Amino acid sequence: MKKSTPYVLLGPALLFTAFVLVYPLFQNLINSFKDVSLVRSGGGWVGLRNYAHVFDDSLFWLSFRNTAVYAVAGTLLALLIGLGFALLLNLKIGRISHVAAALYTIPWVISPVVAGFAWKWLLNDNFGIVNHWLSSAGIARGGFAWLGDPRTALFCVIVARVWQFYPFAMVMFLAGLQAIPLEQYEAAAVDGATPLRRFFHITLPNLRSISSVLLLLGVIWSFNDFNMVFVMTRGGPINSSMVLPVLVREFSFVHFDLGKGSALSIVVFTLLLFLSLLYLRVAPRKDAT
Amino acid sequence: MKKAVLVFLLIVLAVLVLLPFLWTFSTSLKPLTEVNRHPPEWISPNMSLKPYGDMFFYLPFSTYALNSLIVASSATILTLLVGSLAAFAFARFRFAGKRLFLLLFLLSQMLPGASVIIPLFQLMRESGLYDTHVGLILVHTAVLLPFVIWLLYGFFLGIPGEVEDAALIDGCSRLSALRRVILPLALPGIGATALFAFLGSWSEFFFALILTSSDATRTIPVGIGLFVGEYVDVWNQMSAAAVLFSLPPLALFMLMRRTFVQGLAAGALQ
Numbered sequence: 219m220k221k222s223t224p225y226v227l228l229g230p231a232l233l234f235t236a237f238v239l240v241y242p243l244f245q246n247l248i249n250s251f252k253d254v255s256l257v258r259s260g261g262g263w264v265g266l267r268n269y270a271h272v273f274d275d276s277l278f279w280l281s282f283r284n285t286a287v288y289a290v291a292g293t294l295l296a297l298l299i300g301l302g303f304a305l306l307l308n309l310k311i312g313r314i315s316h317v318a319a320a321l322y323t324i325p326w327v328i329s330p331v332v333a334g335f336a337w338k339w340l341l342n343d344n345f346g347i348v349n350h351w352l353s354s355a356g357i358a359r360g361g362f363a364w365l366g367d368p369r370t371a372l373f374c375v376i377v378a379r380v381w382q383f384y385p386f387a388m389v390m391f392l393a394g395l396q397a398i399p400l401e402q403y404e405a406a407a408v409d410g411a412t413p414l415r416r417f418f419h420i421t422l423p424n425l426r427s428i429s430s431v432l433l434l435l436g437v438i439w440s441f442n443d444f445n446m447v448f449v450m451t452r453g454g455p456i457n458s459s460m461v462l463p464v465l466v467r468e469f470s471f472v473h474f475d476l477g478k479g480s481a482l483s484i485v486v487f488t489l490l491l492f493l494s495l496l497y498l499r500v501a502p503r504k505d506a507t
Numbered sequence: 508m509k510k511a512v513l514v515f516l517l518i519v520l521a522v523l524v525l526l527p528f529l530w531t532f533s534t535s536l537k538p539l540t541e542v543n544r545h546p547p548e549w550i551s552p553n554m555s556l557k558p559y560g561d562m563f564f565y566l567p568f569s570t571y572a573l574n575s576l577i578v579a580s581s582a583t584i585l586t587l588l589v590g591s592l593a594a595f596a597f598a599r600f601r602f603a604g605k606r607l608f609l610l611l612f613l614l615s616q617m618l619p620g621a622s623v624i625i626p627l628f629q630l631m632r633e634s635g636l637y638d639t640h641v642g643l644i645l646v647h648t649a650v651l652l653p654f655v656i657w658l659l660y661g662f663f664l665g666i667p668g669e670v671e672d673a674a675l676i677d678g679c680s681r682l683s684a685l686r687r688v689i690l691p692l693a694l695p696g697i698g699a700t701a702l703f704a705f706l707g708s709w710s711e712f713f714f715a716l717i718l719t720s721s722d723a724t725r726t727i728p729v730g731i732g733l734f735v736g737e738y739v740d741v742w743n744q745m746s747a748a749a750v751l752f753s754l755p756p757l758a759l760f761m762l763m764r765r766t767f768v769q770g771l772a773a774g775a776l777q
Contacts, residue, residue, distance in 0.1 A: 223681060224600035228608060231593035231652055238623065238649030239615045245626035303520070311513050318517040320764055322524055327760045328753045329710035331728040335735050335749050336527035339534065339742055347530050350546050360545075381527070442619045444713045449732050463713075466621040471628075471717065480625050487622035494617040498610075 243487070249480035256474035268481035277457055277465065278482065284372055285441060285461040292379040293436030297429065299380065300387025305421075307388070308395045319392070326385035334449030337378040341365055368458035371451050375459050379446050383439075387432050394428040395421070427500070434497040441490060462486050535559070535746035542743045559751065562744035567722045568730060575726040577640050578715075579708040582647035586655045586704045587697065589648065594659035595685050599668070616653040620713045631718055638720045646718060647708040655704055662696030663689065699766045706756050727752045 253264045272278050307319050325333065341348050341364040353360035364374050398421065406416045444463035447453060453460035453468065460468075466486065470479030522529075529549075534542055536554040563569050596602075597609060627646065628637070636642030666689055674684040690697070712728045719725050725733075731748055 221602075224596040224602040224605075227592045227596035227600075229592075230589040231612075231656060232608075234589060234645075234649040234652055235611065235615055238627065238646055239618060242623035242626035242630070243618075245629070246622060249625060306513075306517070306520075309513060311510050311517075314514055314517055318521055320761075321521045323764075324528070324757070324760070325524065327756050328528075329712070329728055329756065331710070331712050331732045332531075332749045332753050333527070335731055335745065336531045338735060339746065340527050340530050342742075344545060345543055345547055345742070347526075347547055354546070381524075438617055442617075442621070444621065445732075448712075448716075449735055463619065463621040466624070467717065470625050476625055476629075483619070483622040483625065486619050490617065490619050490622070494614055497617070498613070 246480050246483055246487075249476060250484045252477055254476040254480070256471070256476055264477070268477040269485075271478050272481045272485060277460065280457060281453075281460045281462050281465045284459060287372065288376055288379065288443075288447075288461055289437045289440035292376045292383065292440050293433060295376070295380045296383040296436060297387045297432055299384040300389075300432075301391050301425075303384065303388040304391035304395055307392055319388075322388060323385040325382050330382060330443075330445035331449055333378060333382045334446050337374070337381070338365060338450050341374055365451050366455055368455050371455060372459040375447050375450050378450060379440060379443070382446070383436060387436070390428055390432055391425060394425050398424045430500050431497075434493065434500060438490065438493050438497060441486075441493065531746045531749055534743050535750050537743050539741065539743055543740075558743040558747040562741075562747050565741060565744055566730065566734060566748070567725075568727070568748055570722055571725055571727045571730040574640065574724055575709060575728075578643050578647060578726055579705050581640070581644045582651060582708040583701055583704040585644065585648045586651045587701055590652055590655035590700075591659055591685075591690070591697070593652075593656045594663050595689065597656070597660045598663035599671070612653040612656055616657075620650075624714070624717055627714075628717060637718060638724050640724060643715060643718055643724065643726075646714050647711060650711070650714065651704050651707050654707070655700055658700045658703065659693070659697065662693045662700070665696075666692050699763070702759055702763075706759065709755060 250268050251263055251265060253262050253267075303322055307315050307322075309315070340346050343349060343361050343363040343366065346364075348364070349358075349360045349362055352358040352362075364370050402420050402424075403416060406420060411419070442463060443461075444467070447459055447461050447464050448467075451459045453464045462482070463486070466479050466483045469482055470476050533549050535558055536556070537551060538553050538555070538557065541548065541551050541553060593612075597605065631637035631642045634642075636645070670692065671684050671688055674688045675681070679687060710728060711726075712732055715726045715729050716732060719729060727748070731745065731752065735745065
């Protein structure tokens with residue numbers, strides 16, 4: 219066997235990765251120091267001006283805050299709900315538990331675009347079912363524009379995101395619960411520990427490593443998520459639900475300022491790289507040879 | 508008694524969780540006059556499959572569906588070809604830089620699409636691949652590769668090396684050993700990987716949105732995502748499109764739930 223064989227086999231995959239990952243990333247870095255626009259010629263070096271424009275823009279700071287809230291609050295809520303569902307399913311009350319587990323996983327299976335669409339229609343001000351229920355229950359007048367009001371838009375997108383992400387947490391927690399050795403519970407029962415004490419002293423500690431993996435993965439994925447916000451609100455109204463991936467598109471393809479868009483995307487990349495390296499530290503290794 | 512309460516709770520939660528779908532499904536069967544009615548009704552005597560037919564006339568969904576099929580199946584085939592070679596190298600060879608390459612593929616899966624989209628857009632425009640099937644197929648292939656390599660790598664590791672050694676002794680070359688011995692044994696794994704790759708491309712929205720600009724190349728998610736704000740008056744047809752678009756992933760999930768969950772857990776399809 220020739221020494222070069224594995225490299226030849228890897229060649230095509232590396233070529234693709236270079237084309238969609240390595241080259242664009244470097245080009246992006248170069249763009250971010252240049253005056254590049256979609257609608258007029260330019261292309262001179264401008265040093266850190268694009269970055270200064272990004273950091274001077276209050277919209278950047280608003281989007282940064284929104285993205286952080288979306289990623290952290292959304293992930294934490296999804297983890298809590300996922301844990302609750304996993305505990306319920308782990309009671310194993312027969313076949314119905316399996317059917318329920320399958321049904322509870324569905325929001326995660328379908329395309330995020332469909333999820334965003336379904337929630338947008340559910341929350342429709344005039345004909346949506348949510349407003350209908352709220353008004354018939356006498357809680358609120360009908361016709362409230364959930365996605366058209368700056369006070370509620372981001373909250374609604376987070377709800378939709380939680381709905382899409384909790385099944386992932388549920389599935390992982392369920393696997394984690396089933397891996398806890400029964401002896402630990404038996405020993406605790408012999409010692410006379412109450413169910414509540416067993417939950418806090420056996421169940422939760424055993425789920426700690428799964429939780430940290432889930433938390434980081436959830437934050438990374440949500441930080442990257444363009445789909446839910448774009449489909450439901452496009453970042454509006456008046457940018458109240460704007461997040462960074464949508465803002466990159468806004469700067470680059472709506473305002474045609476590729477330089478500023480590139481600078482912003484390098485900022486996003488740096489934040490994500492930091493989170494990804496953190497993830498690699500806590501993630502379980504598949505094969506480290 | 509306690510069991511009855513739990514069963515009731517499980518059912519109530521299932522209805523709550525599926526509410527957005529049930530509402531979309533109900534809407535997809537209603538005539539427009541009843542979609543725009545206040546107060547809304549879940550079930551009406553006038554329900555029919557008519558919106559499922561109408562949507563193909565009102566919006567260019569037959570073109571979108573064809574585009575989605577072309578892009579997703581081509582990207583699947585290409586990813587599997589390229590990915591199985593790389594996975595084979597990782598599973599069967601020791602070489603300098605192996606860990607580095609594995610790490611590179613793992614990290615590239617976390618890369619934000621937003622951080623590469625502008626140069627990709629420029630590259631596509633300069634090479635004439637912007638707004639073409641080929642351009643989108645190449646990008647989807649690259650995006651799916653890390654996940655596919657990771658899955659296939661696992662499957663290949665599961666096949667004992669002795670099988671392959673026997674083939675080598677019988678005079679096969681390394682590559683023909685891959686083609687004649689390893690690939691057939693790994694076929695179930697490859698089949699599952701192919702389905703994930705297909706669904707990944709089928710659902711992909713971000714790149715498909717930005718790298719296309721005409722109805723002749725737009726895929727279904729782009730159609731739904733773009734029109735959801737514009738054609739507000741045809742919620743029933745949009746719902747029908749959303750339901751039809753969700754059928755392949757749902758069918759797959761129902762048929763092979765265990766593999767599906769493991770596969771989704773193994774990597775990021777989102």
